[in-house]
Amino acid sequence: MTAKKIEKDTENKILEAAKKVFVLKGLDGARMQEIADEAGINKALLHYYFRSKDQLFMMIFKVEIGNFFPRLIPILLSKEMTFDQKIYHFVENYIDLFLRNPFLPTFIIREINRNPQMVAQFFIEAGIESNNFKQIIAGFAGELGISPKEAFHLIINTVSACIFPFAGRPIIEQVFFDGNTAEYNHFLEERKKFVAEFVVNSIKGRMINTK
Amino acid sequence: MTAKKIEKDTENKILEAAKKVFVLKGLDGARMQEIADEAGINKALLHYYFRSKDQLFMMIFKVEIGNFFPRLIPILLSKEMTFDQKIYHFVENYIDLFLRNPFLPTFIIREINRNPQMVAQFFIEAGIESNNFKQIIAGFAGELGISPKEAFHLIINTVSACIFPFAGRPIIEQVFFDGNTAEYNHFLEERKKFVAEFVVNSIKGRMINTK
């Protein structure tokens, strides 16, 4: 095993540990000592690799916000799916992402509100254009015969229904499931189907209204 | 002005300042010095009135989570409104609550995930029974001819659509509104109507499906 390989290993161990701790506790709640323990090294090495807590945090944040938001644009932009198919696909994939990363929504919500400037900076650096989103909205509006404004609210409603049950889990699980974690996981799994149906039905119901 | 009155004044000034700082920055991010500055007093007085940071925080948390969740149960339990009316009423009032307290959703999400135990403790202390919620679910299921499970998903979808645009504001505002705060406020105001319509339409669309 080369020195280079060892170096990469340590760096990855740190990043993995930092992700775990930062995602769970946030920048303010995380402790460098805890990250070091989690990585099986000592504090000094963290600074050797990443200089400061803030810099280490930014490494994690940039990756995680990249996972959170723009990953699913291709689904919504696809030319080969109907609106219904896109919604089913999107909801299933998005909820699945959170089932694999249950604390991602809370992490993102916590940190973007702690420092909203990071968001603007990220979208500039990553070169993400709002054109993609406007294209999705326009596409939905055209296909469904609704206004872009209404299409946008629809997208927000869909995204909300995917994310909130993860961010608000402690309350919902306590109130409605008496703290039963297994049942709550089942509920989240169910939502892949129910949320998509809900959205699709809403459009159907709207069409009848205007006839 | 009596001594008692002065005492109450100071206590209220502290609570007001603590609310402001804790809601914005969370327990981990808040500093006692900042709360003291905001209240126009010094740190020692905070401890004189509330012993510790944790105790002061709990004062705020209990009030705010009380605002957040159970306040709107009466609307949903009312016998004098149809399902549609309840939804319109609920959504309007809930979004309105957040327009007046824009950082409440983020605060609650941040803190319940930091310490989920607080949630269980709160609901026990406050004597809130999950029966109310089960009654609401059963009521919806009966009136709409759907399963309790589906009625529950519907409620979660509705709540999600009210809350998430506040918790996820920095991202949505940046991506879709180029950081324009006034436009985003307008969007939030609009949602009172759009979210309620969305939910009601979904039920209409579902009915047609099963016919």
Added chain:
DNA sequence: GTCTATACGGTGATAGAC
């Protein structure tokens, strides 16, 4: 590259005068 030891600043909390 990795460790131990330590410097340094900040933060919650207390003591004690008024």
Added chain:
DNA sequence: GTCTATCACCGTATAGAC
């Protein structure tokens, strides 16, 4: 009740040996 001064501790960051 309210203040100033101060303590004790903790957390980030660095120095320096290996």
